[in-house]
Amino acid sequence: MGAYVTRRVLLLIPTVVGAVTLLFVLFFVMPGDPAQLIAGGGDRAVPESVRDQIKARYGLDRPIPEQYVAYWGRVATGDLGESFSSREPVTEIIARTAPASARLAFWAVVVEALVGISVGVYSAVRKYSFLDTFVTVGTAAMGAVPVFVLGYLLQQAFGVFPATQGWSFRLPVQGIGPNEWVLGVFPASFEQFTYLLLPAVVLASVSTAVVARMTRATMLEVEKADFLRTARAKGLRRRTVVVRHGVRNALIPVVTLIGVDIGALVGSAILTETVFNWPGMGSKLAEATAGRDLPVMLGLTLVIILVYAVTSLLVDLSYSWFDPRVRLGEEPA
Amino acid sequence: MGSKKVLGGVVALVLSMGLVASACSSGDDGGSSSGTTAAAGAGGEVVDLATFVAGPPDNIDPALTTELGGAQITTAMFDGLTEFAYPDGAEKGELKGLVAESWEGNADATEWTFKVRDGLKFSNGDPVLPSSFKAGWDRAANPELAAGYGYLFDIVQGKAEWDEAAEKEDSSVTGLSGVTANDEAMTLTVKLAKPYADFPSVVSHIIFSPVPAKVVEGLKDQSDWDRGEMVGNGPFALAAPRSESEIVLVPNKNWTGDVVGTTKVSLGKITFRVSKDENAAFSSFQAGEGQTGAIPSGQYSLVQPGGAYENTNTVKPQLGSYHFLFGMQEGSPVAGEKNLKLRQAISLAVDREQINKAVYEGSRQTSTGVTPPGIPGFEKGLCKYCAFNLDEAKKLYAEWEAEGGSLPGPLKIQFNEGSGHEDVVAIMQANLKELGIETEQDGRSDETYFDEMSDGGCILCRAGWFWDYPIYDNGMFDLFSKAAIGPGSNNLGQFSSDEFDGVVDTARSNLDAAAREQQFRSAEDIVLNQDTVVVPINWYQGDQVFDAKLQNYRQEPLGWVRWEQVSLKK
Numbered sequence: 014m015g016a017y018v019t020r021r022v023l024l025l026i027p028t029v030v031g032a033v034t035l036l037f038v039l040f041f042v043m044p045g046d047p048a049q050l051i052a053g054g055g056d057r058a059v060p061e062s063v064r065d066q067i068k069a070r071y072g073l074d075r076p077i078p079e080q081y082v083a084y085w086g087r088v089a090t091g092d093l094g095e096s097f098s099s100r101e102p103v104t105e106i107i108a109r110t111a112p113a114s115a116r117l118a119f120w121a122v123v124v125e126a127l128v129g130i131s132v133g134v135y136s137a138v139r140k141y142s143f144l145d146t147f148v149t150v151g152t153a154a155m156g157a158v159p160v161f162v163l164g165y166l167l168q169q170a171f172g173v174f175p176a177t178q179g180w181s182f183r184l185p186v187q188g189i190g191p192n193e194w195v196l197g198v199f200p201a202s203f204e205q206f207t208y209l210l211l212p213a214v215v216l217a218s219v220s221t222a223v224v225a226r227m228t229r230a231t232m233l234e235v236e237k238a239d240f241l242r243t244a245r246a247k248g249l250r251r252r253t254v255v256v257r258h259g260v261r262n263a264l265i266p267v268v269t270l271i272g273v274d275i276g277a278l279v280g281s282a283i284l285t286e287t288v289f290n291w292p293g294m295g296s297k298l299a300e301a302t303a304g305r306d307l308p309v310m311l312g313l314t315l316v317i318i319l320v321y322a323v324t325s326l327l328v329d330l331s332y333s334w335f336d337p338r339v340r341l342g343e344e345p346a
Numbered sequence: 347m348g349s350k351k352v353l354g355g356v357v358a359l360v361l362s363m364g365l366v367a368s369a370c371s372s373g374d375d376g377g378s379s380s381g382t383t384a385a386a387g388a389g390g391e392v393v394d395l396a397t398f399v400a401g402p403p404d405n406i407d408p409a410l411t412t413e414l415g416g417a418q419i420t421t422a423m424f425d426g427l428t429e430f431a432y433p434d435g436a437e438k439g440e441l442k443g444l445v446a447e448s449w450e451g452n453a454d455a456t457e458w459t460f461k462v463r464d465g466l467k468f469s470n471g472d473p474v475l476p477s478s479f480k481a482g483w484d485r486a487a488n489p490e491l492a493a494g495y496g497y498l499f500d501i502v503q504g505k506a507e508w509d510e511a512a513e514k515e516d517s518s519v520t521g522l523s524g525v526t527a528n529d530e531a532m533t534l535t536v537k538l539a540k541p542y543a544d545f546p547s548v549v550s551h552i553i554f555s556p557v558p559a560k561v562v563e564g565l566k567d568q569s570d571w572d573r574g575e576m577v578g579n580g581p582f583a584l585a586a587p588r589s590e591s592e593i594v595l596v597p598n599k600n601w602t603g604d605v606v607g608t609t610k611v612s613l614g615k616i617t618f619r620v621s622k623d624e625n626a627a628f629s630s631f632q633a634g635e636g637q638t639g640a641i642p643s644g645q646y647s648l649v650q651p652g653g654a655y656e657n658t659n660t661v662k663p664q665l666g667s668y669h670f671l672f673g674m675q676e677g678s679p680v681a682g683e684k685n686l687k688l689r690q691a692i693s694l695a696v697d698r699e700q701i702n703k704a705v706y707e708g709s710r711q712t713s714t715g716v717t718p719p720g721i722p723g724f725e726k727g728l729c730k731y732c733a734f735n736l737d738e739a740k741k742l743y744a745e746w747e748a749e750g751g752s753l754p755g756p757l758k759i760q761f762n763e764g765s766g767h768e769d770v771v772a773i774m775q776a777n778l779k780e781l782g783i784e785t786e787q788d789g790r791s792d793e794t795y796f797d798e799m800s801d802g803g804c805i806l807c808r809a810g811w812f813w814d815y816p817i818y819d820n821g822m823f824d825l826f827s828k829a830a831i832g833p834g835s836n837n838l839g840q841f842s843s844d845e846f847d848g849v850v851d852t853a854r855s856n857l858d859a860a861a862r863e864q865q866f867r868s869a870e871d872i873v874l875n876q877d878t879v880v881v882p883i884n885w886y887q888g889d890q891v892f893d894a895k896l897q898n899y900r901q902e903p904l905g906w907v908r909w910e911q912v913s914l915k916k
Contacts (some may be wrong), residue, residue: 046797049834052412052494056551059494061834062509100569109590165625168771171632182853185396187621187630188591287622292591294624300401305793 018326025322032318033311037084040307041077046304048073051097071097074137084311094308096301106297111316112197113189114293116210117286118278120199124217125224126271132221133228133267134260140233141245148229152222160281164215164288167251171211184211187290212289216281220274227270231263238262265336279317357853389860390914393636393797396890398620399627400437402590407572408555409486412494413494414812417487417552418906419593419618423578424555427460427534430816435900437719439816441547442605442860445474445556445579447776455541455855460534460549467600468558469583476534478556478579479579481563484521486553500813501545503537541855543862547817581611581910593618595909604910612913637893637914643766646707648891655891660901663711663719665813666886667821670759670774671839672879673804680751680805687746688753692806693731694739695781696774698883705769710884716821716883717870718810720903723818723863726784729874734884736780743781756786759760760807762795767808770883799838800831809838812886816903818866823850826873826880841879846872 028115040047048064051071068074072083087094093103132152136145168186175183190208193201200206235241244258281296290296294313301309332339359808405414423594427446430439433520443449446460466474485491487499489512499505503524511519524537538545548554558577565571574587582595583602595618619635622629624642631639640650641659649659656842672689674681680689698712709727759774761767768789775785788805799807813820824830827847830837853865873879888901897913 043793046793049793049796059834060497061832063492063494063497064834066489066496066512070490070492099402099573100405101568101573161623165629167630168633172635173629176633183633185635186633187626187635188619280697288626290591290619290621290623290626296401300622 018330021322021329023325025319028322029315029318032314033084033171034081035312036307036311037077037081040156043305047071047097047307050305052116066154088315093312096309097306097307099302102242103308106309107294107312107316110292110294110297110313113192113291114279114282114286114295116194116198117209117216117282117291117293118275120209120213121193121216121220121278122275123212123301125220125274128217129221129224130228130260130264130267133225134232134255134263136225136229137232137236138255140229145229148225155222156219158218160215160284161288163218166213167215168288189292212285212291215289216278218284219281220271220278223274224270228263228267232259235259235263244344253338257291265332268331269328272324272331275321275324279321287325349592353603354872363829372624389614390916391615391617392613392638392896392912392914394616394618394638395627395631395636396638396640396892397618398593399624399640401622402588403422405572405595405764406588406593407484407569407576408557408578409491409493409553410433410569410572411552414905417634419595420555420578421550421580421906422582422595422616422909423576423580423598424552425578425580425601426550426552426555427462427603428550429605429790430547430550430902430904432720432902433606435662437718437903438617438722438724440722441550441866444605445671446546449546451545451857452624453857455543455545456538456859457543458468458536460536460546461886462534464532465599466579468577468579468604469598469600470558470561470577471600472558472560472577474556474579476532477529478552478559479534480527481559482555482557483525484560484756485568487522487701488568490551490861493553495551495814496555498548498551501538501540501542501548502651543855543857544819547815551815552671559837560610581608585615586718591620591622592700600912603890604908606908606911608908608910613909629705637896638899641709641889643892644707650708650814651807657868658892658894658899660888660890660892660899660907661709662888662901663903664886664888664901664905665720665816665903666905667716667811668710668883668886669713669716669805669809669811670881670883671841672881673802673807673839674842674879675802675804675840678805679757685751686748686878687742688751690731690879691739691743691746691781692733692778692783693729693881694733694742696778696881696883697734697777698732699734700777701741701770701773701882704773706884707765708826709889713882714729714884715870716873716880717818717824717866718903721813721818721821722859723866728867728870731875731878743783746904750816753783756784758786758788758805760788760790760799760804761794762808763789764792770808772890784874796838797833800835801833802840804838804840806881807838809836810886811836813904816869817852818863819854822866822869822873823854826850839879841873843872843877846877856880 035067046064048067049059051067052059052063072080084094091104095102096106132148136148139145171184172186184206188208190205191202193205195201200209241254241258244254279295282293283299285291286293287299294316297309298313300315348436397415397418403411403413403419405411406416406419408424410421411417425444427444428441429444430441431442445463445466447463449458449460451458451874462474462476468474483499485500486493487496487505487508489509499522502522504522506524508519526535536545544823556579561577562568562571572588576584581598581601583598585594585596595616601611603609619628624640628639628642628645630636647653648784649661653781660882671721672680701711702708702710714726714732717724757778759771761771768787771787775787778785811821811825825842827850828842831840831842849865849869849872853862856862856865890901892899895915897915899907
C-alpha cells in the first residue's frame with residue numbers, strides 16, 4: 014500500500030511537468046504580443062518602447078527555453094511569479110481564490126452525491142414507474158442544458174422575478190456575500206447559505222444527472238446478481254437487501270465517477286463562478302486566459318492538477334473499503 | 347414498504363432543502379440587498395454594478411491605470427492640475443484649473459508654469475504641493491515601472507534621455523529633467539521637448555496626478571500601491587484596500603471642491619461591485635442589488651422610448667470614434683491622388699444609419715467626422731462624404747472609372763474578429779455592391795490585428811479610438827501624422843502628408859485657443875474631404891442605466907461618472 018502511494022505520487026511529477034510545458038508552448042505559439050495585452054492594449058496600438066519595457070520587466074525578452082528553466086527555478090523555491098496584469102503575486106491569488114472554489118466544489122459534490130444517488134436508487138427500486146421515467150427524461154435534459162444557461166435561468170427565476178414582483182423573498186444572484194463560514198465549509202449564517210445555494214446547485218447540475226443515471230443503471234445490474242438473490246432468499250428485509258447489499262455494491266463505479274468528477278467540476282466551475290461572480294479559481298482562470306496572464310494560468314493549473322491527482326488517488330484507495338477484494342498495488346497472480 | 351418511505355423521504359428532503367431555505371431567507375435577504383439606503387450615512391450608500399462587469403480592474407493607480415473601469419476609481423480619488431468641466435451635462439467641455447490656480451505658457455509654448463492652490467491636502471492630511479506633482483510624474487514616467495501610458499510623458503523634456511539611459515542600464519537618471527517644483531512659490535515649471543499649446547489639457551489625464559511623496563517613497567514595490575492603502579487628493583478615498591470582489595469609496599474629508607462648483611460630496615459610500623459577466627451583472631441590477639447597471643449588448647430597447655429605462659440612462663455621445671481607414675501606403679489599391687474619387691465614392695455609399703440600426707440597435711450616433719461633439723472646437727457636419735448618397739457615389743465612381751481607375755480584384759475590408767465588426771462589414775459589402783464594387787471580408791485575430799495593420803497591411807481597415815483627453819490634437823496627431831506611422835503606432839493607414847503635418851504642427855504651437863481649433867478643423871478637413879483617408883461610421887455613446895433615486899447621475903464624454911456630483915433621493 015505504501016509503495017503504491019509512493020508510486021502514484023512520483024507519477025505526479027511527469028504529469029505536472031508535462032502540463033506546464035504544454036501551457037508554456039501554447040502561450041508562446043499563440044499569435045500576438047503578450048506585451049500588447051499587458052499594457053492594456055485593447056482597441057489601440059501600444060508603442061514599441063512601452064512593450065520593450067514590459068518585456069524587460071517580465072523577462073519576456075529572454076529566449077523561451079531560458080524563461081522555461083527560470084520558471085522551474087522559481088517554482089522550486091515556492092515563487093510562482095506575479096500576475097502580468099495586476100502585478101499581484103500568484104501565490105496570493107491562489108491563497109485567496111482556492112478556499113472559495115473548495116467551498117463551492119464541496120457543496121456541489123454533496124448535492125451531487127445526495128441527490129444523484131438517492132434519485133438513482135429510488136428510480137431503480139421503482140423502475141418503469143412514472144417517477145422513474147420522469148427522472149430519466151429530467152436527467153437527460155439536465156445534462157444537456159449548458160451550465161451558464163441554467164445559471165441565467167435560475168438567476169431570473171429566483172433573483173430578478175421576485176424583485177420585479179416586489180416580493181420580499183428572493184435569492185442573491187451575484188457574489189459570495191458575507192463570506193463567513195464555520196469549520197471551513199459550513200455557511201455561518203442563513204444569508205451566507207442563500208448566496209451558496211444557486212451556484213452550488215448549478216455547479217452540481219450536470220454531474221447530478223450523470224450520477225443519478227449511473228446509480229440507476231448499476232443498481233439494476235446488481236439487482237440481478239447472485240448475492241442479492243441469496244440475500245433475498247435468506248428472507249432479509251427489503252431495506253437491508255437494497256441498502257446493505259445492493260447500494261454498497263452498486264456504488265463502486267459511482268464513487269469513481271464522483272471522484273473523477275471533482276476534476277471535471279473545475280471545468281464547470283469556470284462557467285458557474287463566472288455567471289455567479291463567485292471569487293474562485295475557475296473565474297480567475299477564465300480571466301487570466303482571456304488576458305494572456307501566463308503566471309496566473311500556470312499557477313492555477315498547477316493547483317488544479319494537484320487537486321485532481323490527489324482526489325483520484327483517494328478514490329482508488331477507497332475501492333478497497335467498498336470492495337475488500339480489491340488489493341492495491343499488487344500484480345494479479 | 348419501509349424502504350420506499352425511507353428513500354422517498356431522502357429524495358424529498360434533499361429536494362425540499364432548497365425551497366425551505368429560500369422561504370426562510372425572506373427576512374434577512376431583503377436587508378442585505380436593498381438595505382443600502384437604510385444604513386446610509388449622511389447622503390446614502392450606493393452600490394455600483396456598471397463599472398466592473400467583466401472582472402476587476404488590473405490597476406487603479408494613476409500611474410498604471412489603462413482601462414476605463416480602473417480610471418473611474420482613479421478619477422474619483424485623484425484631482426490633477428486641470429480638468430474639463432461639463433456643467434449640468436453640457437455636451438462640450440471647457441478646460442478649468444483644478445489643483446492649478448492658473449497657468450502660463452511662454453511665447454513658443456515650450457515652457458509651462460502652473461501655479462498650485464494653497465492649502466490643499468491629501469486624504470491622509472499631507473499637503474498637496476508642486477513637489478507632489480513632480481513625485482507623481484517622475485514615478486509614472488520611470489521606465490522601470492513600464493506604465494502603459496508612460497509615453498504621454500514623451501513630450502516632456504528629459505523623458506527621452508531617461509528611456510535611453512534605462513535601456514543602457516545606466517541608473518544615473520532618476521527623474522524628468524524638464525520638471526521643476528518650487529514649493530515656496532507654489533509653482534510647477536515644465537519644459538517641453540517640442541512646442542505644445544494643448545499641454546494644460548494633457549495634464550488633465552490621470553497619469554499626471556499628484557502623489558504624497560512621503561507615502562510613495564516608503565513603498566517596497568511601486569506597482570503594489572493600489573492594492574494597499576492608496577492615498578489621493580480627490581473627492582473620494584478608499585474605505586479599505588480593494589478586494590477582488592469590490593472597491594469601496596467614502597468621501598475624502600479634506601476635499602474642497604471641483605470645477606463645476608460642487609464643494610461637498612453628498613453620498614456617504616459607494617461600493618463598486620466587481621462582476622465577471624455582463625449579463626449576470628445586469629440581472630443583479632434588475633434584481634435590485636445595486637443602483638447602476640451597464641446595458642448588455644442586445645438590450646438597448648430598454649433605453650429607447652417606451653423602454654423601462656427611457657429616462658434613467660446615460661446614453662449620450664462619448665469621446666470615441668468608430669471608423670474605417672484607407673491604406674495609403676505604396677502598393678495599396680486605394681492609395682494615391684488617382685484613387686481619391688474611389689475613396690470618396692466608397693465613403694458616400696456606406697449607409698451609416700442602417701449600420702447603427704441593424705448592428706447597434708440605434709445605440710450610437712452616426713458620425714459627421716472623426717472628432718466627436720465633446721471636443722472643444724468640434725463642428726457638426728465637417729465631413730462632406732459621410733452622409734449616405736448613392737447617386738453622388740455612383741457619379742464619382744463612374745468618373746474614377748472613366749479616368750482609368752480599376753481595382754485589381756475584390757476590395758479587402760479588414761477587421762478584428764469577435765466583437766461584432768463582421769456585421770458592420772457585411773452591411774458595407776452590400777452597400778458597395780450597389781456601387782459595383784466587389785468586396786471580401788478579411789477578418790483577423792484580435793491579437794495580431796493592430797500589428798498587421800500598422801505594419802502596412804491596411805487596405806480598408808476598421809479602427810476605433812477613445813480620446814485620452816478632450817482635445818482636438820489627440821484625434822489628429824495620434825491617428826494621422828507621420829510620427830504615428832509604424833508598428834505599434836496608430837496611423838494604421840500610413841497616411842503621410844506634409845500639408846497635414848504642417849497644419850497640425852502650427853496648431854500645436856498656437857497659443858490662441860480659437861485659432862488653434864480652427865487650424866485643427868482644417869487638418870481634419872484634409873483627412874475627411876481633401877484626401878479622404880477615413881470613413882467615419884459612428885461615435886460611441888454612454889452605456890449605463892440607473893435607479894431613479896440617483897440624482898445628477900451621468901457619464902461625461904470621457905466615459906466616467908463624477909460621483910461627487912451624484913446624490914440619492916430619500
